[in-house]
Amino acid sequence: MEFTTTEIANLVGGELKGSGSVKIRTVAKIEEASEGAIAFLANPKYENYLYSTLASAVLISRSFIPKEEVKTTLILVDDPYSSFTTLLEEYSRLVTFAKVGIEQPSFTGENSFSGKNHYRGAFSYVGNNCRIGDNVKIYPNAYIGDNVQIGNNTIIYPGVKIYANTVIGNYCTLHAGAVIGSDGFGFAPQKDGSYKTIPQIGNVIIEDHVSIGANTVIDCATMGSTVIHEGVKLDNLIQVAHNVEIGKHTVIAAQTGISGSTRIGDYCMIGGQVGFAGHLKIASRSSFGAQSGVGNNVTEEGKSFLGSPAFDYSKYFRSAAVFRKLPEVLKKIEELEEKVITLGPVEKGR
């Protein structure tokens, strides 16, 4: 991808100071930028880099007055950081949606259809009766089973595996190696101590604007649906068991696990390596610190938790502080005991 400084100035509504034909291929920090990159200067303490940077262009405030000669092309804007973010988003969008067309060999089953501006990587597989929207990008080695529905503008990265009957919304991102719709972990104990598999015939529903991290797993429901609501962001290596429901705009960090049939509310914030037991109901706007172990329902909204088993966040910290000095506390008690024993006979002798 390549832009001229004129094109960038137009994109961010900036004023060009220098050549408009400089070619920009990437974005970088001002102190690390090399030729072909555009950087920004917002914080005055980085000003010195402006005079030595190798960046081909720099976004800078309209009010900035240079103390030395500037060799690079400048683009004057109201808010350099905000303009840079706009640029990043545009760059990222273009890179992400650049791929178009069908690479061969790829496999498409019967009665499956895709919308326009579709990308299909080589060795990607789409089963029978699938409905895939516009601008959907399916990267190489991805697998999509039968009867899957995918909305518009969704990106399926390499090696994602989507089981049959999954429904995915618009503007979702599924990162490499994610597995959607694998069998729930359901086994009925038998009299001889062995286990019989409980058939898992439900599916997974993922609503719009959901992001699923690399190698994260979402199991299908035993019956009905495992549901990931609008705007949920799941990090890498997360486990979501059968019949779980995650409320809208909840964010979950890496390696957290949610057991079967638990319902997480809306707008929750969940740290890394947290574990939730099964069949819980967690109120909206709850937050859980990293490595929490959650075994009980949370009924009140907006509370914070920590620990395993988890309880009130700040109380946990106070308990953990005492935990550190438990050996000293124990010694103190033993000394007290001795003192009291010494005192004891006085009473008796009375």
Added chain:
Amino acid sequence: MEFTTTEIANLVGGELKGSGSVKIRTVAKIEEASEGAIAFLANPKYENYLYSTLASAVLISRSFIPKEEVKTTLILVDDPYSSFTTLLEEYSRLVTFAKVGIEQPSFTGENSFSGKNHYRGAFSYVGNNCRIGDNVKIYPNAYIGDNVQIGNNTIIYPGVKIYANTVIGNYCTLHAGAVIGSDGFGFAPQKDGSYKTIPQIGNVIIEDHVSIGANTVIDCATMGSTVIHEGVKLDNLIQVAHNVEIGKHTVIAAQTGISGSTRIGDYCMIGGQVGFAGHLKIASRSSFGAQSGVGNNVTEEGKSFLGSPAFDYSKYFRSAAVFRKLPEVLKKIEELEEKVITLGPVEKGR
């Protein structure tokens, strides 16, 4: 897949009340069912749904006497729930084993053979000298290295990676993204602080009726075999290190990790996110609560553990209850100390 109500009545040994030519395509709960689905009514408190359900057929007890008019087709059986389970299993079996034939392109090395009713998904890879049994289903993008043996009726879901020399039994299920036989994590520290790789030349043996979850990893043995015995059920994202042995009918929940050379007994129940240190021996019928950290051998059978480090399950809960009020406990001790100091001079003054 489509059945008539007559076919279903025959399958479950039921008596038809209504049309025998109604077409059933799926199963559902009575309160959620739509046209084309079969549901069941076992619990009397759901009776009202019977009169309003959209289900095309309902399994119901022979002794049931409706209070209102029933519009849907009924199949009368002795035990509706048990008949529904039979139906689910049959449905699930049919869906699972429906795929037959070789999709192209797929890759098969030299001197590798498969049994009858084989399914090979597109972009699946089978190396040299493999022996694959009857009714084995290998989904798209799965990889099977050289010299692998797989028994009958085993299902390898999309993107499973099986390293060379692995041996897998009958009626096993390996879910998407599982990795079997990757190198054990063995590195010999060198004098300069760096590490030299210890060659890992063993393999993995998986016995019959084993289920392996999505993105779970089982490393090969350094020498000899990592062994997963008959009937073991492993959930998603589990780590099984080199030379581990897991006893028959042990069940392990998601994200648990077992370090090198540890031997887990038979019929154990292990929660999610549990960690086992290396070289342990865990007695049969042990159970471990979620997030336990196990650093010692368990020699007595049938005990329950919790905590990190793990100890007796119910004792852990009692300790955890005190942990929550440690700040108050500490305060109490400090008050005691003060009181004792106040008392102290009395003794001294004597």
Added chain:
Amino acid sequence: MEFTTTEIANLVGGELKGSGSVKIRTVAKIEEASEGAIAFLANPKYENYLYSTLASAVLISRSFIPKEEVKTTLILVDDPYSSFTTLLEEYSRLVTFAKVGIEQPSFTGENSFSGKNHYRGAFSYVGNNCRIGDNVKIYPNAYIGDNVQIGNNTIIYPGVKIYANTVIGNYCTLHAGAVIGSDGFGFAPQKDGSYKTIPQIGNVIIEDHVSIGANTVIDCATMGSTVIHEGVKLDNLIQVAHNVEIGKHTVIAAQTGISGSTRIGDYCMIGGQVGFAGHLKIASRSSFGAQSGVGNNVTEEGKSFLGSPAFDYSKYFRSAAVFRKLPEVLKKIEELEEKVITLGPVEKGR
């Protein structure tokens, strides 16, 4: 792979006692070896196996004097264990680097080049503008995005996914299902409680002699690079977030997670299921016990930590010992309180 006993004797600088034309196909423990295997005898307590082993050859000390007749071929060396290790390494190296050639179908984009002795498995994908060194082995179903650089002698196992712009050094091993360069987990909270994706435009740099475990994930940097330095060994199912830096020769066990922008020093040893918060700086030669939760910087080198939140390793064990008896400790305090109350009135009465 097959060697004669003469070839093996030459490889380890040993003296042959018996036939030089015996064919060796594998290595094994002396008590488990079968025909075609070579074993070793170092520990005198295993001597009895020498007389009954089915091994076709045994490595043994030059100074060894047998008590009974030995039927198998012997190779006399100075240090049998060390010679066996040499053999293992050679065997492993040959197996690993045996694969050469391009299996079809595989996909290579425009302007991508590979060195000599290259192996490309079927259904592997290499994007545009990649530079791949000599002796690189890319197994089936692996994905390598655009602009990726890979040094010499690096092995990419099946189903590895490498995102665009990743740089990988020499002598690295990436195990099956590993994901390198997925988007960092960056989302900016919006006023309405939803999240906006922060573009992730950096990359991942992996230096020489790095080993990455199966299904481990390393996210790309937001800007700049996530860096894994020389000689780092990462086990399976590890999460490395955006902009993390891991110092040289640090070893990390399975299922550990490192949050964004944290910098781990050199020569650290990190157990399994450990969690690091973001933006930390961890001094070199630190070690962390399994399941530790690290929330603070470590400034002094060479210290050991345990617990969640983690603190000094041996202090943690002492606190954990008291934790186990907290209910008894609480009882003791209550008894003390009672005694002091009994004493109390005495003082008052005085």
